[in-house]
Every structure is written in structure tokens, then in C-alpha cells.
Amino acid sequence: MGRKKLTAKQHEFLQFLIDHTRETGVWPTYREIIDHFGYNSPNSVTQNLKALHRKGHLTRDDQGYHLATRYQEQEEPGIPVKGIISAGTLQEAVEADLGTITLDMLFPNLDQIFAIRVSGQSMRGANIRDGDYVLLIDEDIPEGGIGAVLYDGETSLKRVHHDDEGLRLEPCNPEYDDIHIQPDVFEEVTILGRYVGHINDEGIHKKSGQGTPAVR
Template structure:
């Protein structure tokens, strides 16, 4: 499933609506939202609410002042997932030495997360996986695991040769005594390596799609 990442202002509004509902058991007005997030124009607040509505994160009844419903309250739920920087959909690039120190998160619906295991997020850089619906700027959700099934999309670190060293997202295939890191874009070519030349970080389980 694909979801659009929220802009910072929209995420701030969504968080305020959730906290307001926790405290009051009813939704805020447009003016209260604006005051909470520092927006003086009600039309700007309304614009951001329309975007949240388009993403099916909220529902609105415009005939009443508090006619707003948070869709996540009906069981979707949201969770913060640590964002560990960028991942190459192209030639491998280094991952941060200490990704947890970046202290960044993305909001993801719980229904798109696995029921068990640790997860992390990475932002796609490049277009080698575009035919797998993973484009430049999208955010992938990855379940940490040291192995994947052949053909699955995975986050893989290339250990050697040095000129290819770094991390990339590709389809992972076993082929006799080699592994193939296969792109999903006909303008890119596969990387063929020995099994001990790669390390699997995890399986891509879903993506937050950056619509353009």
C-alpha cells in the first residue's frame, strides 16, 4: 500500500487534532487549530485540512464548526518509525554510521506495518526501482531481518568490491553460487556478487509514496 508523506505543517496539525481529542473528546475548530500551530489565516488552515482529507486521514462535516473526525480513531492508528536517512535506488551509497543518532521519524499507519519485528524507514534516492512503484523521494518501511526470500525487495549492503560498497534497495535473487541485485527499471543493470560480498539489512514491507 502507498501513502503520501505529510508535510511538516500537516503533520503538526494532525498531531494537534489527536492531542485535542485526547483531552476533550471532541474535535477542535479551524480557529483553534490555527492558534495552536501558529497560522493566523483560517483559509490556510482549511487548505491543510483539505489535504489531510484528500489523504483520508480526516473526515469533515463543513456544516458544523467542529465537524471533524480523525480517521485513525476508528482503528487505523499511527506509529512513529525511525527514519535512518537515504537509501540508493541506483549505485550503492553509504548508510549513516549511527542512524539512530539522526533522531528523525515518519508517521506511518499501523496497518501498513508488520505485526512483529523492528522496523525503520529510509528515503529513496534514485529511480532504479521505479517499476516496483518506488520512486525518488519515496519513503520505504523496512522490517529488520538478515535473510529474505528470492525475488523480494530488500535493503542490502554491498561490502565489496570497494567501488560498489554501500547500501542499496533492489530485488534479491539467488543464482547458483552468486546473488543478483536486480533493479526494477530497464535502464539499470543488475549487480552480480558472491554471497559473502553482501549483507541484508531487511525486507521492504511498504512505502510512503511521494505523489507529484
């Protein structure tokens, strides 16, 4: 079952289950969960358990619910959040364990994202270079957006444009020519995914609102 993004409340609920089972070695009772969160009825517990199970964070058998294997073995890897710092006037530093920043926080719909390694320099102008790992999501590519397409048995990462002459695949490097695909062969074009970012030695580059990569 694929992992899906949790709401803030669901994440807090899951973290309580993880912390309780690690500290006590047993699954918390309904009463312990209700007392911890201040719920008015057991139905709130059931709804949260079902949501976490549906999103792939819990498993279920005849004995009840259990943490998914990755939570039983170790915490989900991420960047530790070690405190709070002021971005206004000088204030006393606040040190605290505020959890971690995980990939599903950086990339919503993480379960739909996959990576492909780039070969060539046609997208150099978008800061996507040979050897980078481009991150794609299984969605249509908007007009002028960057994405991966499959045509005539070959794949290409380009900016995608539609006009009266058909489909135009535009490189981000003047040394490369546009690729034109006539309307009568549109059915032979397969959209592999929409660009959402890429990874290289400099770090994670996430697509900004303007469609250009921004270093994270």
C-alpha cells in the first residue's frame, strides 16, 4: 500500500502511537488515546486509526492495528528540527526536539513521485544537467511546463507547448533544436510525468511557482 500524506492531526496521532509503543512495548488502549488527546468519544480514535491504515501507515490483522514495518524498525529518516529562531528582533534561542522534516513534507503526494536520471545537457538552462535525478509526478504537463514524454520509442525531458502545428518540445539550451510532433500522431505520445524537482550534488531543487527550480 502506498504511503500518502498525513494531515497535521493525523501525524500527531501517529507519533503518539510510535512513542507509546516504543516506550511501553505495547499498543495504547482506547482510554489512553482518548485521555491523551481529550477526545469526547471512542469514535474519534477509530476514525484516526482507519485513516492511518488507509494511507499505509498502519497494518491490520485479527489482533488489531499495528505500526507499519518502517516505524517498528526505525524512525522515518528526515532532517531534525532542533528549535526555534527569531527572524525579527533578537530573542532568546529556544532549543527543543520538534521532530523532523521528511520528504513527504517537501513533496506532497510523495507516493506518486518517481525519479529518472538525466542524460544530456538540453535542459541546462533550467539548471537540470547531465547526471541529475529529475523528480516527476504522474500528472499531465501544463502548457509551457517541464515534463517527460515518450514518443516513437524514445523519451525526452523538455518544456511542452501546444500550438496550431501540434506539440512542440522545447529544450532549455540554445544548442539544441525544438522537437515538433504533428497533431495526427498525438496518440503516439505518452506523458511520463510532470517535473516537480531534481536532485544533484548541490542538493534538492524544487520547482518554484514560476516553473523554475529553486534550491532547497
